[in-house]
Amino acid sequence: MNFFNRLILFTGGIEYFFRKNQNTAIISNSRLFRNMLTKSLSFLLLISTYSLCITGEIHADNEVIPAYKVAVLTFLVHGREELSAESLTQIVRAEFQKNERILLIDQKGIKTSPVETGSDKSVRVFDLESLVKAGKTLEVEKIVGGTINQIGTKYMIELRAVNVRSESIEAIETADYSGNIKHIDKPLKMAAERLAAQIVNRSGVIIVDTNPDESSVKINGITVGLAPVRIKKPGGVKYRIKAERMGYEAVERKVYLAEGDSLGLKLSLPKLSKRLGKPPLARIWLSGGIPMNQNSSSIDTRITWGKGTSYGVAADFGDIWRLRFGTYSYSGKIRDVNETYLEDFNADGDPRGHASVYYSTLIYTMSPVRTGAVLGGGIAALTREVSINLNDANETSRQTDLELGLLLELGVEFRLFRDILSQIEFIHVRIISQKPGGEQDETIHPAWNESFRAFESFTVLKFSVGYRF
Secondary structure: EEEEEEEHHHHHHHHHHHHOOOOOOOHHHHHHHHHHHHHHHHHHHHHHHHHHHHHEEOOOOOEEEEOOEEEOEEEEEEEOOOOOHHHHHHHHHHHHHHOOEEEEEHHHHHOOOOOOOOOOOEOOOOOOHHHHHHHHOOOOOOEEEEEEEEOOEEEEEEEEEEEEEEEEEHHHEEEEEEOOOHHHHHHHEEEEHHHHHHHHEEEEEEEEEEEOOEEEEEOOOOOEEOEEEEEEEOOOOEEEEEEEOOOOOOOOEEEEOOOOOOOEEEEEEEEOOOOOOOOOOOOEEEEEEEEOOOOOOOOOOOOEEEEEEEEEEEEEEOOOOEEEEEEEEEEEEEEEHHHHHHHHEEOOOOEEEEEHHHEEEEEEEOOOOOOOOEEEEEEEEEEEEEEEEOOOOOOEEEEOOOOEEEEEEEEEEEOOOOOOOEEEEEEEEEEEEEEOOOOOOOOOOHHHHHHHHHHHEHHHEEEEEEEEE
């Protein structure tokens, strides 16, 4: 018999008593009694209705779902000082307030602190015994404590709900977070929503089947078994369901489980292609660049910035560590050659340096998928040529045989599209073995010696676009 049936029966009984005794002198002549009885019944109805609103919800089928008195105590935070315990606790309280079956009790009502207190005198507990003591002091049915621990750049969140009457842990929710500390509220909100649902919401059932069978199933990052899986979960909550199996692509879905509902999900995992999931084995690069004059150092001070060109092609093999083979041409003016030598040689303007470089380098890439730095070094084989314009409008030039040099690469690689990549980098070459034409030769004019000496090293700022296979 529900509340309203009992109230009607009680009111009918009073009415029957009143009519049966209406001829008695005490009742029939007493309007005061009638008024008092009416007011008493009205007051009783008001108090009963208020009590019902406080302690539960009324459903269409007259089913009364109880509401629970819950207190959320201030977090224990171990780690970054930027993490405000009170701010994190308010996030959890806000999520609990969204649940209509929770009556949130302010922890400030507690008079004595059985455990640790913060500078703001707020109660901070987490062990079972202390949570139970705090819950009894606050006169609540359930009490929630939380902790956040930092290990390196990872934050581990744990929320714990305790049933004060049974003195037992009723539910635990955990979440791990790695990222900007400003966004830690997102996993915390999700954990609080799930915990609130666990302690007050009616459960539902999630049924997960996969193709192929016996794929590993995870719910909110926790493995629950091999498909097909049937598991009870609190209703009124969103869940992330992921299926995985070796040789197949993982599939993830976000679903909402209503209270008391049964949710069926069929996940089909596509097979991995031969190259999917494996690091790219090769990259082909096309590049263009300009000479660089590093006035802040002794490197390449004789090469004019921007007054030249460079084109090349390269191929990489590997993923994080790569072996690169490439070639590029170089052309630029050579500055600061002794003007006396040039005038004596009847030169018209600065000499020009030309180089053809063939190189092999070992490259380390900090992030082969996203934006990352690129650092490499290796051996270069090259030929150099110096050309000088003469006042009579003719041009003369000298060229070296094949020489060896050291090559250094430093730059940044980033992805433009799925398999289209780009690099911006500096390439520096320094000669380590000179061949005739580049050596100091007393039999030729000093203008040549000075020009080749100024052209012993050169740097290029290069922009490359590549495709990975």
